[in-house]
Amino acid sequence: MTKLTSIISNLENVALKNAATGRKKYFDLYPVTFEEFLEARGLHKEAGCLHGFSLKDPEAGGAITAYFHEKLATEFNVYLRLGGMPRIVDTYIESAGQSSILPERISDLVTTIEDNVKAVLGERSKLYEYDEILRRLAHLSMDTLKFSKLQVNHAGRAEAKKLVNKTVGARVAHKVRLIDSEKDLSKYFLFDCGVLNYLLNGSDLLGSRITSQHLAIGYEAAIGNEIIASLPSRDDLFYWKSPRGAQVEYLLRSPLLAAIDVKTGTGDTRSLQSCALFEPKLDCIVRFGAQPPLVDRNFTAKITSLGLERKITLVNLPHYLGGRLRELLAEI
Incomplete structure (x- = not known):
């Protein structure tokens, strides 16, 4: 008989001393969705309303009425500020x-995260100012990362790159690669929107004033984390950028080839339209925002100046359905 022992850690490359185990299996545990x-x-x-909603039959038992739409949107905004770290969620509920x-609690939690990554980096690392770099990484979320922006005193680009790689390895940040690119033009975002909120806006998670820029970063990270958890x-999550500079936050290859843009409110679809026209194999485009769910199967993507046009399915989803995106795409 073989005995399997599971060891769970949020860090990679940590020596497990005196571990009485045989074969080990590693898997990711994400924050509470x-x-x-x-x-x-x-x-x-x-x-139940969230889980039961279907794009095939939106009026079925899990229909999202105006009441539930407002309720779910309000609760998602609380989640956006708190995040999904169990200790923070428990404190809020209790x-x-x-x-x-x-x-x-959030200050202690972030300090623990910083100390854990410092342990992975090792005592010889020159990155003594890691806490400040983590905050910089939060501010640079979802921008193509230039490692020079993370350099600190006595630590150059190579050290900054090492830090980012270890931070990704420790699951403190996620890496989103540019689709079909041989160059490393990756973007990064932090693993939890509550931790991100703390680093961007301070320790008063529920009461701090959030600028429009930081709110946009928060929504993008929250949706990204919800998708990754599913x-x-x-590594299955990418982003897209056109030769003309248009970008969409995320791109999925399964169950459909889908471009995903995240808006704070409703927002326009210009970047999604560019993606639809420059990527002829794209199956659908998805806009996350404040609006109720709606599917337009005959949406016309256009770039008038180039004379380009095509029909494509546009899926409008509220932020709170981010975790169900793959299931909903499979219904189209």
């Missing part, structure tokens, strides 16, 4: 949303 957040708070009707110790591998 939005649907799990609803269930943990006892919002079972809302979670205090009925009135916790005065959340700032202390993927077989986080």
Whole structure:
């Protein structure tokens, strides 16, 4: 008989001393998803509505009425600020949303994350200012990363690149590669929107003022994390950029080749239209925003100045359906 022992760690390349184990299997554990957040708070009707919604029959038992749309959008905005780290979620639930110790808890949590990555980097690393670099990485989320922007005193580009690679390896950040590119033009975002909120806006997770720029970063990271949690591998998520400079945040190859843009409100579809026209094999385009779910199977993508035009399916989804994207795409 073979005995299997599972060892769970959020770090790579950590020596497991005196571990009485045979073969080891590593797997990723992600923060609590939005649907799990609803269930943990006892919002079972809302979670059922979220889980039961279908693009095939949007009026079926899981129909998202105006009431549930507003309710789910409100709860997602709370989740956007808190994130899905279990200790933070537990603190929020136990205090009925009135916790005065959340700032202390999130500060301690981020300090622990920083210390863990420092341990992976090793004592010889010159990156003594890691906490500041982590904050810089938060500010640079979803921009093509130039390692020179992360350099600190006594640490050059090579050290900064090492830091980012180890941070990705430690699952503190996710790497999103440019689709079909031989160059490393990757973007990065942090693994949890609550940690991101702390680094961008301070320890008052629920009360801090969030600028429009930071709100956009938060939504992009939250949707990215929800999608990654549903993927077989986080390496299955890409982004797209046209020769003319248009970009969409994410691109999936399965179950459909789909371009995904994330808006704070409703926003336009110009980048998605560019992707549809420059990528003829694209099956559909997806816009996440504040609007209720809606599918337009005869959307016309255009670039008038180039005389380009094609029909494609446009899927409009609210932010709170990010975790169900792959399931919903499979229904189209």
